Amino acid sequence: MxxxxxxxxxxxxxxxxxxxxxxxxxxxxxxxxxxxxxxxxxxxxxxxxxxxxxxxxxxxxxxxxxxxxxxxxxxxxxxxxxxxxxxxxxxxxxxxxxxxxxxGTYVVMDNYHGRMVPHFEHSLTIQASVISRQSGKVIVDAGNKSVAAPDEVTIVGHDHKVFRFDEEHGIFSAPLGSPLQVGDRVTLVPGYSPSTVNWYDAYHVVQDNVVVDIWPIIPRGPGHHGLAGLAAPAR
Amino acid sequence: MxxxxxxxxxxxxxxxxxxxxxxxxxxxxxxxxxxxxxxxxxxxxxxxxxxxxxxxxxxxxxxxxxxxxxxxxxxxxxxxxxxxxxxxxxxxxxxxxxxxxxxGTYVVMDNYHGRMVPHFEHSLTIQASVISRQSGKVIVDAGNKSVAAPDEVTIVGHDHKVFRFDEEHGIFSAPLGSPLQVGDRVTLVPGYSPSTVNWYDAYHVVQDNVVVDIWPIIPRGPGHHGLAGLAAPAR
Incomplete structure (x- = not known):
């Protein structure tokens, strides 16, 4: 070609x-x-x-x-x-x-592409936990090392705007308060999935709230079979 | 604490x-x-x-x-x-x-921190190859999935400014030409190393141009022993 x-x-x-x-x-x-x-x-x-x-x-x-x-x-x-x-x-x-x-991105989608192509569902999300509720903010344990294009990250079911993303902290504004408390699990929709997927070793495939499969993200490079690799070690 | x-x-x-x-x-x-x-x-x-x-x-x-x-x-x-x-x-x-x-960053350094703290040597570099010399540009096969803070990336020994970094392409301006040709290997200094190291499974430790050791980047998470893991499989 x-x-x-x-x-x-x-x-x-x-x-x-x-x-x-x-x-x-x-x-x-x-x-x-x-x-x-x-x-x-x-x-x-x-x-x-x-x-x-x-x-x-x-x-x-x-x-x-x-x-x-x-x-x-x-x-x-x-x-x-x-x-x-x-x-x-x-x-x-x-x-x-x-x-x-x-x-390719339509398979997983993200907020960046969703603005241009709104008719695909978002199948890729990042699981995170609330670790602080300081000063009118909701702070989660997924930062810009975990989700790409952090300015466009959203929390499923919550209308909090991104305040700032640091390396290991995702900080959302909640000036009017939030039902979210420390320890709560949240589901993040990435800003940009093509640069997010490559940071992980495996997809956790969820159906009806149950992890039904784990798919290794092999294109990351050799030896990146992550959890899937552990589950089925080479003999 | x-x-x-x-x-x-x-x-x-x-x-x-x-x-x-x-x-x-x-x-x-x-x-x-x-x-x-x-x-x-x-x-x-x-x-x-x-x-x-x-x-x-x-x-x-x-x-x-x-x-x-x-x-x-x-x-x-x-x-x-x-x-x-x-x-x-x-x-x-x-x-x-x-x-x-x-x-911590002083151990590896990068161009972002180097501006504030110039007295540490840069020990972390990314090896890449020139894949195109189109239109007064030098294009390498390391993009913003390979080097963080791409706007501040530099090529060791070459004074080319960053034109743009896409996911798998690093594009440098070379309006006055460049001795670099397709296939040449280049050494990139990352813009921001704290968000670069975590994308890799191993450091290749180079001394006098020879790889003398491979160190797994274990803090990435479980199962991330990369090349080092392959070299010494669990028995």
């Missing part, structure tokens, strides 16, 4: 001609096979306004499918055309000429 | 009288022994100006040692008086009445 920069201003070829030249080079090299192009339009995820985001997505995909067209016009089959993120998945999935959508 | 809030506006008792009442309660309870007070003045670490930081540190420690004085005046020995962070360690270590310093 050749990466095409569709607007992230990051890695990938910048023009269709560059892509054509690189695809030809790939095809000439032994042991390599050209399969297609990938052009995640992730810059659109930074645009909250729906209209403007859609406009940027269209612009990115017009360019991207144009690259595929140039390849095919030059006799290079472009089987895979992969793009699309959580914030643009519907538009990119419906765009003619795409074969694969890269959206 | 009773926590005293010396200015963090977080957990801990807010007044000497509250501390006295809590210490008495501790002493009356079976199975508990009152050992002293802890009052990390971490809010000072957010003040870069040396004079102002020193002023805040003095204010915090005046209050903190006053709490200990009140306890002792009431017949409660306050054996441990623990405070001090990396950004105030010298002043707090020299402050009369303290018995323990909590500074």
């Amino acid at each position: 050749v990466e095409v920069d569709t607007g992230m201003d990051r890695c990938g070829v910048d023009t269709a001609q560059e892509c054509l030249a690189l695809a030809r080079q790939v095809m000439e090299l032994p042991g390599l096979r050209f399969e297609g192009i990938t052009g995640y339009e992730g810059h659109c995820s930074l645009t909250f306004d729906n209209e403007l985001r859609h406009e940027r997505q269209r612009e990115a995909m017009t360019f991207f499918t144009g690259v595929a067209d140039l390849l095919e016009a030059n006799g290079i089959p472009c089987k895979i055309r992969s793009a699309g993120g959580i914030a643009t998945w519907r538009w990119t999935a419906g765009y003619p000429g795409l074969t694969e959508i890269q959206a | 009773v926590e005293v809030d010396t200015g963090m506006d977080r957990c801990g008792v807010d007044t000497a009288q509250e501390c006295l009442a809590l210490a008495r309660q501790v002493m009356e309870l079976p199975g508990l022994r009152f050992e002293g007070i802890t009052g990390y003045e971490g809010h000072c670490s957010l003040t870069f100006d040396n004079e102002l930081r020193h002023e805040r540190q003095r204010e915090a420690m005046t209050f903190f040692t006053g709490v200990a004085d009140l306890l002792e005046a009431n017949g409660i020995p306050c054996k441990i008086r623990s405070a001090g962070g990396i950004a105030t360690w010298r002043w707090t270590a020299g402050y009369p009445g303290l018995t323990e310093i909590q500074a």
Whole structure:
């Protein structure tokens, strides 16, 4: 796969001609096979306004499918055309000429992406405990080492705004008081799940308030099977 | 130990009288022994100006040692008086009445704390590789999932400013070019090490360019012995 920069201003070829030249080079090299192009339009995820985001997505995909067209016009089959993120998945999935959508965050969701794509449920939460009720605040034992994008963290069932997140403390404002007391367990919805999941070794899969399974978060790297690894040690 | 809030506006008792009442309660309870007070003045670490930081540190420690004085005046020995962070360690270590310093970051250091406390060497670095040299940029394969406080990340031996850090990409500006090429290995100094260390399972201890040991980062939690664990499996 050749990466095409569709607007992230990051890695990938910048023009269709560059892509054509690189695809030809790939095809000439032994042991390599050209399969297609990938052009995640992730810059659109930074645009909250729906209209403007859609406009940027269209612009990115017009360019991207144009690259595929140039390849095919030059006799290079472009089987895979992969793009699309959580914030643009519907538009990119419906765009003619795409074969694969890269959206992933929808599986777990978070508050950041939820603002742009509100129709997915939030399946990823962080379990924490209240450790202090000082000075009109609710302080929990999950800080910015436990939940990413802490400014957007919310407590399920409680309307407390984030005051500040330190490394091991999550601090919420409760100027009008709170039913939460020291020792209470709370459920946090992360601000940003793509940078939260990688801090943990395992998902605890909960169904009807019961942990029914533990899934290791293997992509963290080798040896990260955490609790799941302990439950089923290698023999 | 009773926590005293010396200015963090977080957990801990807010007044000497509250501390006295809590210490008495501790002493009356079976199975508990009152050992002293802890009052990390971490809010000072957010003040870069040396004079102002020193002023805040003095204010915090005046209050903190006053709490200990009140306890002792009431017949409660306050054996441990623990405070001090990396950004105030010298002043707090020299402050009369303290018995323990909590500074820790000096062991590894980072660019954030280095601005305030420049006299410690940086022993913690992140090994990365250059994966792209697009558009006047140097792009490495360590992003904001690999190095905390990415805005302050630097490359050892190269004067490239951070352009942007995405999850898996670190992007540096190189408008005047760079000797770095795709495949080159680079050494990154983290912006903030207290939130970087916990993302890894092991330190690779390097002496004269040779990895001489691998230390597991055990405080990450159970089962996190990473490469070190693989090297010495439980029998």
